[in-house]
Amino acid sequence: MKIGYACLLVGVAGTGFKTCIKKNATQEKLQNVIDHNLRVLDRMIDYNIDHDIGLFRMSSDLIPFGSSPVNTLKWEEIFSSQWEAMGKKIKENNMRISMHPGQYTVLNSPRKEVVKRAVADLEYHVRVLECLDSSQKNKIILHIGGAYGDKRAAMDRFVENYRRLSDRIKKHLIIENDDKIYRVKEVLDISERTGAPVVLDVFHDKINPDPDHTPVDYWLRQCQTTWKKEDGTPKIHYSEQNPLKQPGSHSETIGGDSFLSWMENLRGMDVDIMLEVKDKNLSAVKCLNLVDPRGKMKTLEQEWARYKYLVLEHSQRAYDQVRELLKKKSGYPAQSFYQIIDQSLKSEPDKSSAVNALDHVWGHLKKSAEEREHQRYRLLLERYRQGTCSLNTVKKHLWKLVVKYQEPYLIQSLYFKEVMD
């Protein structure tokens, strides 16, 4: 079983993608952006290796206008050595990669031009996979598309257009149930007619269930049969509802308890799990740690080093509780560990605990800081106290000092995740 995340890293400095708008998309600009994005991709791969993350979805934004005539660069060739080096890392570390064109890539549209662009977009995605690792286990995930007032006809059109795709694309293409239109049952029907494996999105199935509310473990088994040996371990998508947003919106983080309790549905079945969640890699590491049968206290200590000031900002009590928990040198209390952290992060920080955390962080920096940096900190802190500047403004100032003085403990701290880019 592998657990992975989608597209970007949270809390790791300097890993943001670049893009450009169409009117500025000169070949030179595009080449610079791609060069930057490939460097970022390489850092993501390294992060995955460091954290034993074996499943990874790459952003479609990797190559700007990758499926548009705007971009005529031969980026496979121009960046061949970078592709090759990254591909080597991916294969050597048994990392499974994927891509997921968004809601605007519609293969079953009645409009010819839309279908044509969808095929071009699939072509782009397969080119990226082929640059890195063309194993059939690496997948491109696609939704079925619209219904257009006649779902049967729309499904037929999907099947028909699927059959016209190149073998290069078919080798990687898998299909997914969505939250509004196509339910698992219908996607399985299309799978039977096309041979495309089905990735079960368990959250979409909750939001957009079968009329007779068939239990999820039935669909798990049905979807599993659509995967051939060459396709690798069956994949599922797992996410949770954001309680503050519209039904269907993904949560900030994966709840440790809900995840573990959902995992009981698998009852030993081997699947790879892609998490769709705002905090990306952070939830992937969390879920991996929660299910690790050989988990070590040392891992939690490393996690704590990154979370501690963020937790302190929200709650001194939670901070003390985790410290207490980590004092015990035996056992592996991962579930309690994340319970305390996640609970504390749910509430908005109050001003006094936020100031307390700022002062703790400042403690790492004040020896290196110059006099005017001291002054600036005192000024911003006072403004924040009086409500005339935001917490993030103060944190941004501290983050600049962290980078300037390369403070090793703080540079990896999630305390700065909102202000580091």
Add this chain to the structure above:
DNA sequence: TGACGTCAAGATCCG
């Protein structure tokens, strides 16, 4: 015509 979702670029405002 706006909502949906996604993220940064681009534009504009502010001190």
Add this chain to the structure above:
DNA sequence: CGGATCTTGACGTCA
């Protein structure tokens, strides 16, 4: 002038 904040882009479907 630099930093903070608001708006736009790029895509297709559906109410």
